[in-house]
Amino acid sequence: MSRKLKISLIIGLAMIAALTFVFAHWMVAPGDLMAGHAELNTNCFACHSALTGADSGKCVTCHKLSEIGRLSSKGTPILKAKTSTQFHQELNAQNCVTCHSDHKGVMRYKSKGQFNHALLKAETNAKCQACHQLPSDSLHKAMTGNCTQCHSQTKWRPASFDHNAYFALDEDHVATCVTCHLANDYKRYTCYGCHEHTLANIRSEHMEEGIRQFNNCVECHGSGNKHDIKGGKASKEGKRGKREDD
Amino acid sequence: MPFAFLLGLLAAVTLAGDYFLHRLDLLWVGRYLGILGTLLIICALYYSARKRKWVSKGNPRTLIRLHEFGTWLGSAMVLIHSGIHINAVLPWLATAAMSAIVVSGLVGKILLKQSQQHVKDKLAFFEQQGQSQVDIERAMYWDALALKTMMQWRKVHIPIFLIFATLALGHIFSIFLFWGWA
Numbered sequence: 121m122s123r124k125l126k127i128s129l130i131i132g133l134a135m136i137a138a139l140t141f142v143f144a145h146w147m148v149a150p151g152d153l154m155a156g157h158a159e160l161n162t163n164c165f166a167c168h169s170a171l172t173g174a175d176s177g178k179c180v181t182c183h184k185l186s187e188i189g190r191l192s193s194k195g196t197p198i199l200k201a202k203t204s205t206q207f208h209q210e211l212n213a214q215n216c217v218t219c220h221s222d223h224k225g226v227m228r229y230k231s232k233g234q235f236n237h238a239l240l241k242a243e244t245n246a247k248c249q250a251c252h253q254l255p256s257d258s259l260h261k262a263m264t265g266n267c268t269q270c271h272s273q274t275k276w277r278p279a280s281f282d283h284n285a286y287f288a289l290d291e292d293h294v295a296t297c298v299t300c301h302l303a304n305d306y307k308r309y310t311c312y313g314c315h316e317h318t319l320a321n322i323r324s325e326h327m328e329e330g331i332r333q334f335n336n337c338v339e340c341h342g343s344g345n346k347h348d349i350k351g352g353k354a355s356k357e358g359k360r361g362k363r364e365d366d
Numbered sequence: 367m368p369f370a371f372l373l374g375l376l377a378a379v380t381l382a383g384d385y386f387l388h389r390l391d392l393l394w395v396g397r398y399l400g401i402l403g404t405l406l407i408i409c410a411l412y413y414s415a416r417k418r419k420w421v422s423k424g425n426p427r428t429l430i431r432l433h434e435f436g437t438w439l440g441s442a443m444v445l446i447h448s449g450i451h452i453n454a455v456l457p458w459l460a461t462a463a464m465s466a467i468v469v470s471g472l473v474g475k476i477l478l479k480q481s482q483q484h485v486k487d488k489l490a491f492f493e494q495q496g497q498s499q500v501d502i503e504r505a506m507y508w509d510a511l512a513l514k515t516m517m518q519w520r521k522v523h524i525p526i527f528l529i530f531a532t533l534a535l536g537h538i539f540s541i542f543l544f545w546g547w548a
Contacts, residue, residue, distance in 0.1 A: 136533065148457075151454075171542060225453035
């Protein structure tokens with residue numbers, strides 16, 4: 121390589137290096153910052169720390185966790201807040217960039233409206249109603265928790281639960297959930313929560329038929345029609361005992 | 367393989383890679399392809415070290431094939447990593463310099479092939495003339511045309527590489543400075 125070329129190369133590259141330091145927001149930043157942070161465009165270290173990236177500690181010096189969604193970083197009320205729920209102080213780690221990105225080049229490809237519930241403290245994560253309002257329909261109104269038995273944390277719909285697959289609620293079984301599911305525990309149920317079915321009369325009716333195991337009603341009864349009896353495990357495994365008068 | 371085919375294939379692989387990463391929502395893979403591609407290019411530079419006798423191990427003929435393949439594949443990975451989105455200027459200058467060196471490398475591949483062919487033809491001619499092996503080797507050792515062509519090419523190829531390496535280092539430095547790896 122000739123001396124002239126070497127010198128030209130060194131000068132050219134030194135100029136690019138100088139431009140990089142002077143105009144860092146053009147040379148190395150992945151796009152301009154969002155409108156709210158436009159004034160920080162040329163001050164990379166307002167948000168970044170050397171070698172460790174965007175520093176959440178710096179974010180919270182302006183954005184108080186308890187004020188996010190209510191007040192702007194300048195203390196003025198936010199009229200059209202994206203969420204009315206105060207949940208930022210319930211996160212188990214302070215890592216803002218997990219959900220937020222300020223550079224337009226990065227924002228373009230960040231999935232929107234996706235909140236990862238795993239970021240919440242375990243005790244908050246278990247209490248859905250701390251952030252979510254209960255739907256006003258009669259089914260949900262009667263419930264006080266255990267949402268994840270039917271709903272996932274990524275999508276409200278589809279709910280995974282189809283009551284008819286277990287037991288069809290016909291006109292004789294229009295009851296509140298807690299009539300059968302005590303303490304809103306939808307993994308268990310009881311049929312003895314109403315006047316019609318008491319342990320005594322159920323036992324008596326089943327013993328008449330020689331059926332000694334009748335704890336799990338829906339194993340044989342898919343609906344309120346007592347003649348619509350499917351062959352449950354009890355009958356398959358010979359749990360239908362011998363008739364006492366045989 | 368012809369120049370246009372290898373260049374066209376590089377463009378096609380880049381576009382297809384970028385398309386699938388977006389389609390499958392795997393943009394994070396593109397981020398790491400930049401690292402892999404750079405490492406592959408660095409590994410492929412072993413040939414240059416061998417050629418300058420900085421290292422002594424390895425068959426130059428095999429190493430040049432690995433150099434051609436490694437730099438082509440590494441460049442494809444870096445191009446997918448770049449995406450087709452223009453944000454910062456420095457990485458795009460590095461990408462432009464890399465693209466220029468890929469073109470230069472493919473030109474070099476053709477020139478090398480032509481030079482080898484030229485040498486082969488000349489060797490066949492000397493053998494036909496009935497010259498002794500020693501005379502042929504002496505005559506062929508400094509084959510002016512082939513040597514001159516490749517030297518001229520190197521005068522272009524190496525400065526472009528130096529520009530690319532400097533810009534890429536600048537980009538890598540800025541990433542280490544501003545990126546949060548956690």
